[in-house]
Amino acid sequence: RSGEMAKSTQLIDNEVFRAYATYTTIVLLKMMLMSLITAYFRITRKAFVNPEDTASFGKGENAKKYLRTDPDVERVRRGHLNDLENIVPFLGIGLLYALSGPELYTALLHFRIFAGARITHTFAYLIPLPQPSRGLSWAAGYAVTISMAYKVLKTALYL
């Protein structure tokens, strides 16, 4: 049992893997925050999508008028979906990259740019900042993921 435990903690003792664990957890928590922001806007804007969510506002037409879309809610939801589309590749490719034996300095650079880019992207989307703020922050995260994918394929390619 203790031997197994030791095994399972070895990866987490590796500095590159610890950096991956840290930045992955940060960007996933940031993505999870989008759920709370969506809920906040749904409640303050009174804009719901499920009839059962408006039951506390009364019955019939009185509740029905809150089944509507709101621009602020839709904006957060688009930001959330964009997170999914970009953080899922980071989750997978980043893990394989962390296991492909990169230099610690290079790995940290990749992870930090990705996390910074996604946090900037969220601010750019939600404030919103004028373009190309959102576009550039999206592109930075995208480029870093491509760079890690290249390293993974160079190290591990087995077709």
Place this chain on the structure above:
Amino acid sequence: RSGEMAKSTQLIDNEVFRAYATYTTIVLLKMMLMSLITAYFRITRKAFVNPEDTASFGKGENAKKYLRTDPDVERVRRGHLNDLENIVPFLGIGLLYALSGPELYTALLHFRIFAGARITHTFAYLIPLPQPSRGLSWAAGYAVTISMAYKVLKTALYL
């Protein structure tokens, strides 16, 4: 070769990792089930989104009338997207948590609550159950993921 194989099976021999593998597979299979339920409602409600999907119903206006949204289909799709938004963080944070050396008892508690919460969430969404059933099941899965993220950052933090 056999040495490598042994290496690759060590993680899967660890009890915490086996528990992670089991519950992750269960929640991912549950998420995949949403695709089948969507297809079931699309076919029984005759509500499609792609013109090529209605070709078997004839041509022109006859097929076009089936290109429409249906409340039941949209409900399943929202449940599916909610799964993605919550199971992706569990996939990543749960893996890192399983590698961070938690007690087996504590890890099992986290994984079981998460899986139970997501299965309850699906029933609450699809039946639908009156609120706060769906809200509470969502919150339980969310809280458990935050708790695992805290353990990962406490164990592995490397910025």
Place this chain on the structure above:
Amino acid sequence: RSGEMAKSTQLIDNEVFRAYATYTTIVLLKMMLMSLITAYFRITRKAFVNPEDTASFGKGENAKKYLRTDPDVERVRRGHLNDLENIVPFLGIGLLYALSGPELYTALLHFRIFAGARITHTFAYLIPLPQPSRGLSWAAGYAVTISMAYKVLKTALYL
């Protein structure tokens, strides 16, 4: 330090894991390509969703007319979401499967069918090809993921 590094590269030296790393990176890169195709159609069809994205087209009504949905854009977005719904399960279940000690030949067969199915699915969706092309390619990727999930649960089940 070098001992840790060696540890971290052991997984990546395993042939099954290398195959998983290769095919996962390929399907994630393919999924990322959907973002670029969406951007391409948004720009060429002039169909945007965020007001700040149309600011370069002028102000007021002149820019507002480009805030619209376009069938080609929506089609790519549906393909992208379908990728998320299917590649996320592959990412998680495939990783656990690769760690569950499968035969190299069997593992390669699973990974190759999945990658081929998802690439075919994208062509079937975007061209679009008549049904059941898209349906069958979706089903092939789905079946392969179920098969891997079965192996994971058979090897690792710990409830």
